[in-house]
Amino acid sequence: MTTTEYGIVYAVHIITVQFGSVVSKVCEFLLRRGPLSSREISRLVEPDMSYNQVKDILCLLIQHNCVQAFSIEPPDGSESKATVQYIVLCNNILHRVRYNKFSRIVNEELDFKCGAVLDGLLSNGRLTLGQLIERDKDSGKPTGSEEIRESLQKLVADRFVERIPSPEPVLGNKEQELAKKKGSKAAKILKEPETLEECVLEAATPVDAIRFPHIFEQDSNSPLADNDSNITEGKRKQRDADSSDHNNEVIWRPNFEEFIRRLRHKACVEIVKERRDEGCAIVLKAMLEVGRSHEKKVKTDKSVPMSLSSIYEEVMKTEAGRTLVLERVEACLDQLSATSSYLPAFVIEMDDSYVVDFKSILSVAQKDEIEAVVMRKYGKEAFRMFRYLSQEGRFVETNKIADAALTEKKDPPQILLKMWKDGYLHMQKLVVTGSYVPFLLWKVNKLIVTKQMLDEMYHASLNLSLRLAHELELEKEVILLSSRERDNKIKAKGLLLSSTRFKLDDAIMIFHDF
DSSP, X not given: OOOOHHHHHHHHHHHHHHHOHHHHHHHHHHHHHOSBOHHHHHHHHTTTSOHHHHHHHHHHHHHTTSEEEEEEOOOTTOOOXXXXXXXXXXXXXXXXXXXXXXXXXXXXXXXXXXXXXXXXHHHHSOEEHHHHHHHHHHSSSOOOHHHHHHHHHHHHHTTSEEEOOOSSOEEOOHHHHHHHHTTOHHHHHSOOOSSHHHHXXXXXXXXXXXXXXXXXXXXXXXXXXXXXXXXXHHHHHHHHHHOOOTTOOOEEEEOHHHHHHHHHHHHHHHHHHHHSOHHHHHHHHHHHHHHGXXXXXXXXXXXXXXXXXXXXXXXXXXXXXXXXXXXXXXXXXXXXHOOOSSOOOSEEEETTEEEEBHHHHHHHHHHHHHHHHHHHHHOHHHHHHHHHHHHHOSOEEHXXXXXXXXXXXXSHHHHHHHHHHTTSOEEEXXXXXXXXXXXXXXXXXXXXXXXXXXXXXXXXXXXXHHHHHHHHHHHHHHTTTSOHHHHHHHHHHHHHHHHHHHHHXXXXXXXXXX
16 A cells, blocks of 8 residues: 555654654655655755765665665666666654564563564664674673574574665666566466565565575574575575675664564454454464464465364464363364354365465454544444445445434435545435436445545654654653652653554554554
8 A cells, every 4th residue: 555645744754753854854755756866866955965965864764774775777778877766665664663562572472682682673773793792792781692693593583583685676677577578477377566665675685595594504503604504606696795794794684574474463363352252362373373484475365274283283382272172173263264244254264274364354453443433533323324335335325324324314415425525435426317416325435445544543643753752852841840740740641642652553554564
């Protein structure tokens, strides 16, 4: 889904708070105008910044994984050289407010030592093992180089940390690629990246053997050293090109993709726990563990098929799961596979195997969020109308909506019109011969509603962030002048705002990241 207007404003605000207004100005041009070369950016920001300043800012944004450089091959026969362009990674900017969530995952699933190493990478963007060790030495309580090495090894093994992507991938000439693929069966079977950003990221991302190298280097005294003993010559060349450190030391960064996948799985388990029961949530969590290594992308609609034996084996690994006998696990799978008038099937049973339907699970949470907003903004009658239209999934005439929502005929037109003006409904006029007044048909357009909801949530997050910044500044000003009671009230208000923004971000991820 493309970034909304308030999504851009919110991203610029995040960069402004963390890096200053000068950096955010460059970032905003990239967000609004798309990929640009350093010379083009320099012309846009003149006379506020020099060309060298622009280059320094781009290096800073690349260091913190907010911008990716790339170039496109010139057409065949052209003597012009490929120009390096820079594309902003808006999702990575928005992830910056989720660093506490990422740290919590590592602290819970691994340990606090791994969490400290991750915090160093989150704070600095990209670091080598040597830099992580130096950072540890400069801290008040150093843990030692071996501890840092082991923690980094664990983080890479669980794919929370990855090797940096190629610093400047080269994309093939678009027209040439289309000519080659036109009419080919492979082009129809393989799903090509939808946006330029996806193409750039795909070209920059190395294969897993290079991205998570130690997993494939079993016989090595130093799994995280720059050891080529178990990497083929071709992969070694790609890795050398990808590593920008002069000493050929591997450079690491947080793998946001894996963190979002874990948060997505956690959200699915919570939805099932709320809509079904604890047993179903335990079984679903086990299924997600079994299928996680097979997921090629975060936004996958369905998991790989899993056998009952593999699911039960994973269930038995947890303390809560050991209380479930095989018959209970089978009953939970039947429950998850069942459909009703208000709930879709969360699991699909096929040929003695089971598939998790992520799309169905997350659609329930999205529906709940949208209906809650409709209820809050327009009232109960509007909520009933909106739910009816959502279930119908087609254009419905005004009087039928009134009958289904059990409301008086005079109220629905005004309510429906208001929701239409705010972008929650799609309206169509049907002119009937012999009638002066056209019939109005109404329908919920999920894509438009989702984008509208997302934009409103970005707006709300922006307002919360601004209010939180104001409260923190107020706290600094009055801390010496106010009473302890008033000081506690200001702190409590700050905590409430932070908690609200935290929960709002969970809702944003359901619509945008999951």
